[in-house]
Amino acid sequence: MTKDLNELIQILEEGEQKKTPKQTQILKAAVETFAEKGYASTSTSEIAAKAGVAEGTIFRHYKTKKELLLSIVTPVMVKFTLPVFASHFAEQVFEQLPQDFEELLYKIIKNRYEFVKENHPLVRIMLQEMAFHKDLQEQFRLVFLEHVYPRFEHLIAHYKQEDRIIELPAPSAIRMIMTSLIGFIFTRFIIAPDLEWDDEKEMERTVQFIMHGLSK
Amino acid sequence: MTKDLNELIQILEEGEQKKTPKQTQILKAAVETFAEKGYASTSTSEIAAKAGVAEGTIFRHYKTKKELLLSIVTPVMVKFTLPVFASHFAEQVFEQLPQDFEELLYKIIKNRYEFVKENHPLVRIMLQEMAFHKDLQEQFRLVFLEHVYPRFEHLIAHYKQEDRIIELPAPSAIRMIMTSLIGFIFTRFIIAPDLEWDDEKEMERTVQFIMHGLSK
Amino acid sequence: MTKDLNELIQILEEGEQKKTPKQTQILKAAVETFAEKGYASTSTSEIAAKAGVAEGTIFRHYKTKKELLLSIVTPVMVKFTLPVFASHFAEQVFEQLPQDFEELLYKIIKNRYEFVKENHPLVRIMLQEMAFHKDLQEQFRLVFLEHVYPRFEHLIAHYKQEDRIIELPAPSAIRMIMTSLIGFIFTRFIIAPDLEWDDEKEMERTVQFIMHGLSK
Amino acid sequence: MTKDLNELIQILEEGEQKKTPKQTQILKAAVETFAEKGYASTSTSEIAAKAGVAEGTIFRHYKTKKELLLSIVTPVMVKFTLPVFASHFAEQVFEQLPQDFEELLYKIIKNRYEFVKENHPLVRIMLQEMAFHKDLQEQFRLVFLEHVYPRFEHLIAHYKQEDRIIELPAPSAIRMIMTSLIGFIFTRFIIAPDLEWDDEKEMERTVQFIMHGLSK
DNA sequence: AATGAATGAGCTTTCATTCAT
């Protein structure tokens, strides 16, 4: 079922509830290993060893290996997609749409950049595993269609009406914006994290590109 | 080591050498299953069953499961990245750079679109598995840095000099173009293949976006 | 590397550490089957069945089938070769070389006879597998050259000096003694265990043979 | 069934019948590999590869892998044990028992030494595999009990009667002689072939040892 | 809460053998 905001926020809060130290070690070990080798190629015994706990301990906290994966991916998925429009951040920025579309884009890109910077192993796992797990895809689809897309659409409509952006179907516009945004973050943190990046400048360039393209 | 064009072309030709019928069935079954569930979650017994051969038959043709994966991924990787600038296609289009940058972009996007349209399960496997296999990443890196990036760079320089595109570091420009291009193809075939797409129009829009952005 | 006595004794002690009952059953089944059919022709599933445990249980205690073999052979090898001159037995008998060479021979042959009598399946495995495993050969070579041969040599020198045995290169003398000794034990327990043997008498005869040969 | 001399001789002759070149290559490859790794650890594909023939070719000449083993071991077994008393050699030497027992022993040891020198991989396979194959043991038992032991016994009786050797049960005497003889050959060719050996001298010493022992 | 021995299904790979060419 589609989950409403309150439910999603609850998920986040549950995820940050008190954990035993062992549980924290398990999660840390699982994240590291899932990110590196993928869920399917990671064995619970490897996680246990890396976490310094007994094999059985993992199953005391997570009924199955899959549940362990979900307990990692679900919160990231929510945090990754949601805060753009909901939450503290959204309230401040989006409800009172800034006049300047560029300014808004920059705030979004900066905000998501910061988030991925802090959480790239988690984001990596999310992206990798969404390819294989239908339930994760569905989860994502729900959050996206319910909480992200409509607001994005509304936003596009607004700036169109203000005559600040060109006539273009919303889905196309959204795709292009997200593609550029995620394209930057993905290249920055996943494809070529070892290159020397001038992050501020590159974000500005990306915003400029979204606004004006390459042509002179 | 970096492979030169002749070697890469040889890889492609080897892949199309005479195969026993059983071998073809195996490849077909492997592609289907790897695309759907991922390499790590696909068992050789499953492939054998789907291909209608004995499990031993797989290992008569491919020493290991990994070799089977590589025999699928390596040719796609070459075909996916290379033809953009090398080969028949490149010779006609890129060597005699069209005056119009837009026209060029359109030809590229169209050409890659057609390729992925014909081969999306293969492309999907390539993308999915590159996340987990260092050797695939390295293989890609070599082909890209040796055969794709330099020509792209040359092309950017050319249009800059002709004063058709803005001042921007080549890596950034290349990233933005590729991001938009791949973003379209990825959305079209992987993320939302079930949406109704007006492909021609969407490719035009994408080219427009790369050229002029969203702002009015 | 050559192992010193303390290390070898440690190997023996480790082998007798606390084992789970299942582990004991596994070892028993493995010894029986290896002795009968040889290591290479024994499957882990057969061992598991005979031991009444799941196949996985074997690999919980021994990382590989080879490790299971080594955990059986290494201690026998040490016990088989070492005690002749080291250990409790050696201290009593060899350090205070008996005047009578015959008496000494008899004590050795008797002592080794008793050992093999108690452990012939183990000895059998050791001999059989040394033929195929270079590492076992090397292990044996080290123990023999470091701990057995030198003392044997010293002993030969002693009795030569006392004018009790004939002039003969030590290696030849040692070979003849060991050949006769092992020849008896091997015939007794491996080649023809079903014959009726008067063991005491036969050991005496063997000692007589080593001393005086067959000629009248 | 016990085989009489004629049958055994026939086995030898059959073994030397005309073979195709491929068959010879197969046998050569099989002997090399069986000697090194043992029958059970040698795969037919490995033999085929080493012989430079197709896998199927082996089974054209030998119905099963076991038959290939037997075609190697049976002739060696006959040649190894039989010629001592039967055959050309035996006729010359044993039928007309030399007065000197020493001389006889020397002739035997020399003759068997030469044989093993020419055939040690074969002898090695025979010894190794007799440990695991009941049928080989039985084959050996038959040849030995029928053709070797009785003549040996007769020989012992003769020299006893001539008062040249001591009073001793024949089985014990035979065991001691064979033990010393085989002990030398085994040490020389299997255990320590890399040592520097003065073969002539060592055979003399061995005969001396059998006759007079070590005591002064 | 934590352990780790035990499980048995399932994995990839090897193998002796067959058979159409």
Add this chain to the structure above:
DNA sequence: CATGAATGAAAGCTCATTCAT
């Protein structure tokens, strides 16, 4: 005679999960 693709049973080993302690 010779080949080598094909087989399917069986090999060694791994795995997620359970449960008595």
